[in-house]
Amino acid sequence: MRRYFGRKLFTYTLTFFIAATIDWLIPRFMPGDPVAGLMAKQGGISPEGATALVQYYNNLFGLDRPIPEQFINFWASLLHGDLGRSVYGHGRPVTEAIMAAVPYTLALLIPAILLSWWAGNSFGALAARRKWLDSTVLPVGYILTATPYMWLGLVLAFVLGFSLRIFPLSGGYGFNLEPTLTWGFLTDLVAHWMMPFLSLFMVMFGGWAIGMRNMIIYELESDYSRYLEALGAPRGLVRKYAFRNAMLPQITGLALQLGVIVAGSLVTEIVFSYPGIGSLLFNAIKSEDYFLLQGIFLFIIVGVLLANFIVDIVYVIVDPRTRVGMRGGTA
Amino acid sequence: MANRQRFVALLAILSLATAACGSGASPSPSVAPSTAASPAESAAASAAASPAPSPSEAAVENYPRAETLYTTGKQWGAPATWNPLDPNAAMGVVGLQYETLFMYDPLKDVYTPWLAESGTWDSAKTTYTIKVRQNVKWSDGSALTADDVAFTILLAKNPVVGSNLWQYVTDATATDASTVVVKFTNPAYQEWAQWLYNTPIVPKAVFEAKNNVDLFKFTNENGVGTGPYLYKTHADDRMVWVKNDNWWAKTALNLDVKPKYIVDIVNSSNNVALGQLIQGGLDLSNNFLPGIASIIAGGYGVTTYFPTVPYMLAGNTAVLVPNTLKKPLDDPAFRKALATAINVDDIVTKVYGNIVTKSDPTGLLPMFSKYVDTAQRDSLGFSFSTAKAKSMLAAAGYKVGSDGFVTNKDGSPLKLTLEVPDGWSDWMAAENSIAASAKLAGINIDPQHPDVNTVTADRNRVDAATAPKFDLIINNDVQIGNTPWTWYDYVFRQPLPYGAAENRNYEGYKNDAAWALVQKLDKTPVEDTAGMKTLTSQLQTIQLTDMPVIPLWYNGMWSQVNNSVWTNWPSDGGNHVLAATWNGYWQMGAVLMLTQITPVPAK
Numbered sequence: 040m041r042r043y044f045g046r047k048l049f050t051y052t053l054t055f056f057i058a059a060t061i062d063w064l065i066p067r068f069m070p071g072d073p074v075a076g077l078m079a080k081q082g083g084i085s086p087e088g089a090t091a092l093v094q095y096y097n098n099l100f101g102l103d104r105p106i107p108e109q110f111i112n113f114w115a116s117l118l119h120g121d122l123g124r125s126v127y128g129h130g131r132p133v134t135e136a137i138m139a140a141v142p143y144t145l146a147l148l149i150p151a152i153l154l155s156w157w158a159g160n161s162f163g164a165l166a167a168r169r170k171w172l173d174s175t176v177l178p179v180g181y182i183l184t185a186t187p188y189m190w191l192g193l194v195l196a197f198v199l200g201f202s203l204r205i206f207p208l209s210g211g212y213g214f215n216l217e218p219t220l221t222w223g224f225l226t227d228l229v230a231h232w233m234m235p236f237l238s239l240f241m242v243m244f245g246g247w248a249i250g251m252r253n254m255i256i257y258e259l260e261s262d263y264s265r266y267l268e269a270l271g272a273p274r275g276l277v278r279k280y281a282f283r284n285a286m287l288p289q290i291t292g293l294a295l296q297l298g299v300i301v302a303g304s305l306v307t308e309i310v311f312s313y314p315g316i317g318s319l320l321f322n323a324i325k326s327e328d329y330f331l332l333q334g335i336f337l338f339i340i341v342g343v344l345l346a347n348f349i350v351d352i353v354y355v356i357v358d359p360r361t362r363v364g365m366r367g368g369t370a
Numbered sequence: 371m372a373n374r375q376r377f378v379a380l381l382a383i384l385s386l387a388t389a390a391c392g393s394g395a396s397p398s399p400s401v402a403p404s405t406a407a408s409p410a411e412s413a414a415a416s417a418a419a420s421p422a423p424s425p426s427e428a429a430v431e432n433y434p435r436a437e438t439l440y441t442t443g444k445q446w447g448a449p450a451t452w453n454p455l456d457p458n459a460a461m462g463v464v465g466l467q468y469e470t471l472f473m474y475d476p477l478k479d480v481y482t483p484w485l486a487e488s489g490t491w492d493s494a495k496t497t498y499t500i501k502v503r504q505n506v507k508w509s510d511g512s513a514l515t516a517d518d519v520a521f522t523i524l525l526a527k528n529p530v531v532g533s534n535l536w537q538y539v540t541d542a543t544a545t546d547a548s549t550v551v552v553k554f555t556n557p558a559y560q561e562w563a564q565w566l567y568n569t570p571i572v573p574k575a576v577f578e579a580k581n582n583v584d585l586f587k588f589t590n591e592n593g594v595g596t597g598p599y600l601y602k603t604h605a606d607d608r609m610v611w612v613k614n615d616n617w618w619a620k621t622a623l624n625l626d627v628k629p630k631y632i633v634d635i636v637n638s639s640n641n642v643a644l645g646q647l648i649q650g651g652l653d654l655s656n657n658f659l660p661g662i663a664s665i666i667a668g669g670y671g672v673t674t675y676f677p678t679v680p681y682m683l684a685g686n687t688a689v690l691v692p693n694t695l696k697k698p699l700d701d702p703a704f705r706k707a708l709a710t711a712i713n714v715d716d717i718v719t720k721v722y723g724n725i726v727t728k729s730d731p732t733g734l735l736p737m738f739s740k741y742v743d744t745a746q747r748d749s750l751g752f753s754f755s756t757a758k759a760k761s762m763l764a765a766a767g768y769k770v771g772s773d774g775f776v777t778n779k780d781g782s783p784l785k786l787t788l789e790v791p792d793g794w795s796d797w798m799a800a801e802n803s804i805a806a807s808a809k810l811a812g813i814n815i816d817p818q819h820p821d822v823n824t825v826t827a828d829r830n831r832v833d834a835a836t837a838p839k840f841d842l843i844i845n846n847d848v849q850i851g852n853t854p855w856t857w858y859d860y861v862f863r864q865p866l867p868y869g870a871a872e873n874r875n876y877e878g879y880k881n882d883a884a885w886a887l888v889q890k891l892d893k894t895p896v897e898d899t900a901g902m903k904t905l906t907s908q909l910q911t912i913q914l915t916d917m918p919v920i921p922l923w924y925n926g927m928w929s930q931v932n933n934s935v936w937t938n939w940p941s942d943g944g945n946h947v948l949a950a951t952w953n954g955y956w957q958m959g960a961v962l963m964l965t966q967i968t969p970v971p972a973k
Contacts, residue, residue, distance in 0.1 A: 071823030075870035079826045080446075081457045085561075086863065088532025089871035092457075095530050095586065096870075129458040130586065131450040139448075139606055209642070210607060214440065214633050214651075215431045217603055217610075312638045314606050322447060327823050 047351055051344050062336040063113050066329040067106075073126045073327040074102065099130055100330065113333075122337065123330035127322050133334035136319060141338070143211055144315035146232065148304055151239035156293055159247020164282055166248065167255035177252060183245030192238040192310035199234060206234045209312035235311045239304065243296070250292060254285035287358055294350035433610070436969055439629035439936060442643050443656025443928070444951045445636045448606035453590045454570040455531055457953070460609045461634040465956020467595035467611070468570035471500060471519070474563075474852045475959045476737050477683075477946050481563065481852075481896075484957070485514065485571050485596065487548075495895060496557060500550040506618040508573050510594045516544035521574035523552060526565075530585045535565060558892045560855040567852065567957050571596070598627040598961065609634040627964040629936070634951065647672060650934040656951050658796065658928045663723055671933040675949065676942045679724040682926030683948065687733045687857070688797075688846045690788075690804070690920040691829075695837035695878040698778055699786070703766035705917040709752040711759035711811035712804050714922050721799040726923045732910050733861075733921030738854045740899070743907035750914035759811035775814040785814045786841040789829075791822035797844055800922075815842065829876055831868035837878065845876060846925050849954065853896065858888045858909050861918055879918035884909060938968045 074096045078089060097103040100123065101112055116123065122133035162180075166172040183191075200208040207213065213227050258264060258281035267277045308317030316335055323331035355361050441461070449460035454468040464470070471486040483489065487501040506514040523542035526533035538561075541553040554562075573594050580588040592601040596618065599611035611632040619625040637643065637657065644659050646652040648670045659665065662681060665672050674681040692699040692708070699705060714728045731751030732742050768776040771783060778784045788804060790797040801817040808815045820828075828839040848860045862884040863874035891905045929949040931939045940949040945966045947959040 069823075071821075071827040072870055073823075075826050075830055076823045078870050078873065079822075081873075084457060084532050084873060085534040086867045086871065086874060087534045087537075089867070089873050090869075091529035092532045093869065093871040095583075099586075125450075127447050128450040129447070129456070131448070131589075136448070136606075208645075209638075211605075213431075214608055214635060215433045215435065215438065217432045218605075219432075312607070312642065319606075326447070 058340045066332045122334035125331040127326040127328040140316045140319045155240045155243035159244045160251045163248040163251025166252045180245040180248040189306040211314040433631040437630035439632045440652045441654045442635040449604045449609045451589045464570045466599040467597045469597045470957045472567040474567040498552045502548045508594045516550045518574045519550045520544040522571045559895045560853040560892045563896045607636045625965045655930045681725045684924035685927030686846045686849045688922045691876045702916045707759045707762035709920040711808045713807040717800045717803045729921035741854045741906040756810045776812045787816045788842040792819040830872045855891045862888045884912045936967045
């Protein structure tokens with residue numbers, strides 16, 4: 040057991056180092072100079088003043104140091120939990136900007152991923168046994184999973200937000216409100232959350248449902264199912280075994296999905312002007328914000344690694360073969 | 371069976387959740403469907419993200435709609451600093467929270483004492499005495515004194531502040547509680563006048579300890595100001611101000627700002643702003659909204675400064691900047707031919723639908739028309755004529771090649787790139803128009819639109835000696851202000867600025883005589899209109915002869931207002947003030963707008 044996790048931990052640490060290094064490199068390959076971009080937005084400064092300001096910014100962002108030193112500084116401050124300062128935020132600490140956006144993204148993603156996974160799998164398993172479901176509702180699943188998040192978001196916004204006016208079109212909460220622990224504010228918060236959530240949920244739901252349905256059919260037709268059936272086992276028991284086996288790839292899929300989902304939430308957040316990590320990332324790219332970009336990607340890297348690690352642990356629990364493998368046996 | 375029950379339960383939960391959330395936001399009055407294609411289309415496009423302040427139940431609102439002014443247009447990122455000395459300060463920090471000694475009205479060319487009671491030069495015009503207004507209180511209750519003013523002037527010595535004030539100021543002392551005496555050598559009168567209405571006075575008690583290299587790390591959230599508004603709160607997508615009931619101007623000038631709250635919404639895109647404005651979720655939008663003419667006609671209650679063409683006041687001059695360090699753009703004859711080849715009227719009507727106007731050949735904004743030497747302009751200035759452009763090119767020795775385009779003098783093919791930032795849709799359309807009309811005269815222009823950072827990188831010189839990469843760019847850095855000096859400083863600045871700090875003379879034009887005149891203009895008292903006119907006339911001779919930049923059109927001071935909650939907005943017919951929330955505009959009279967608007971009685 041210890042060896043298994045030791046090996047996993049080592050892999051994750053190595054992955055993290057390499058990913059973070061690439062993360063540091065990529066923004067620096069972008070054309071242009073972030074400070075020049077920042078200065079271009081500031082009119083009416085005397086040339087003397089502008090020169091002083093450029094020096095100040097280069098110093099603030101640490102860009103006046105040689106590149107290797109910048110890299111070492113990056114790791115040094117990273118280990119202190121400091122991600123630098125945002126160019127887009129005019130010197131605002133990156134951690135602060137990310138922390139302000141994280142709750143929105145997590146509140147959107149976690150329910151969307153988990154609920155769609157649960158609902159999709161339940162529905163898929165059900166569809167595999169009910170002809171009427173399989174031939175009527177499942178095609179809808181195909182359409183949903185093939186829909187780009189952004190397009191579904193636009194359709195939802197147009198129908199539910201613009202035409203029917205059920206949900207507010209954008210933002211995290213109403214512009215006439217301040218965050219308070221009141222019923223009114225919470226309702227407003229949920230109302231703003233609903234459409235981005237739905238657009239993520241529906242697309243993912245379709246994918247899970249199809250996957251599960253196919254897996255169940257595959258398992259039901261495999262030898263062990265046939266053997267069980269031949270022995271006269273009740274249908275419920277056969278299905279139970281099939282479901283358990285079909286779950287395993289879906290769990291792996293869940294871990295992989297976590298990595299991909301950030302991209303999905305990016306466009307969704309932009310469509311709904313939802314103040315999460317996706318919107319922040321979009322603005323960071325637009326303003327060549329090295330540090331904010333770095334910070335967000337780092338956040339994503341850590342998120343994906345963490346999710347994978349959790350799935351590794353879950354695997355040990357749900358798949359007896361992994362436990363056997365750990366003890367050195369063969370399944 | 372159990373599974374089907376689970377499935378039904380799942381659907382039930384989902385529908386319940388949907389219904390529960392649905393009740394959270396009751397529908398707002400629907401927008402009248404428009405037959406005018408462009409606003410309807412734009413509105414549909416912006417449906418994706420138009421954040422009308424969610425019309426929740428009235429009891430929930432923190433800011434009652436009838437007392438709140440919703441604005442947008444200034445803020446392009448999350449509000450991050452409230453330090454009034456930082457050029458990136460959030461919308462309203464200077465103007466609503468911190469105030470200046472004077473207010474300048476560019477429509478009337480008048481300086482009005484604001485935090486100052488008066489400001490006077492001595493007879494030798496080297497000593498300036500500021501009388502600080504009495505009974506002005508900081509929002510922490512302490513009094514504004516001459517010490518605060520003298521300290522603010524001293525702050526300009528801090529290089530981070532980015533001021534060149536102390537190049538001509540030698541001393542600033544508070545001689546008593548209400549008097550500051552500022553001493554000068556060879557004063558730059560024009561820049562000093564600009565300083566007087568542009569620089570926020572800050573409390574010495576707060577800023578003295580911060581006056582070091584880390585001055586801008588002090589974000590000053592919820593700071594102590596003198597202005598009509600106090601910091602209320604902010605989020606990544608908004609900045610909220612609340613009225614300061616103890617504002618000095620209430621008694622001193624009998625002025626009272628009407629909105630209790632001002633909520634400034636961070637821009638997401640101009641389409642979003644359009645949707646918000648049409649729905650009445652926004653009162654004032656300082657965004658560029660294409661097709662505004664049909665929106666005004668569309669019955670949404672949206673108005674602009676002028677009820678008809680050109681709708682907007684002129685805010686700045688868009689110029690075509692040639693790289694005068696490269697061939698053939700180093701040749702004044704070629705530049706003049708290029709200027710003659712461009713059909714600006716076509717851009718004004720077809721790209722902008724007449725919401726902008728053609729620039730004067732001198733490039734001076736209409737408010738500076740008194741400084742235009744009209745006789746000289748009419749004889750030296752350029753006007754569009756394809757035939758004339760062709761003959762000018764031929765006369766200057768540029769022959770037409772086999773492909774119909776003029777070639778370099780050495781016979782090599784000539785192709786100029788013209789860059790504008792990607793996504794600036796009006797400029798992208800304008801550059802195509804420029805390329806098309808230049809083509810008729812035989813000049814081959816390749817319109818490009820890389821991302822904004824690439825345009826900046828191509829535009830800036832790496833060092834003073836190296837020519838930058840670009841051939842042609844469009845730029846509009848010089849905003850409306852108190853002096854034509856700013857425009858000439860922009861065109862003729864020497865030595866050539868370079869690097870990230872470059873913000874003038876992008877064309878790299880070197881003319882010592884012109885630069886001497888610009889400096890002389892800076893050192894001319896603002897009251898000496900005759901002296902200024904003499905100098906600007908001489909500068910125009912050089913500019914119109916050598917054509918270092920090609921003035922194209924006056925970009926509008928984009929400002930659209932909705933009259934459904936607030937009315938009596940600035941307009942040509944009524945209140946002659948600027949309706950703009952950008953940095954620098956509040957103290958150019960826009961703060962008066964807040965005292966003039968009136969709430970619309972609830973129906």
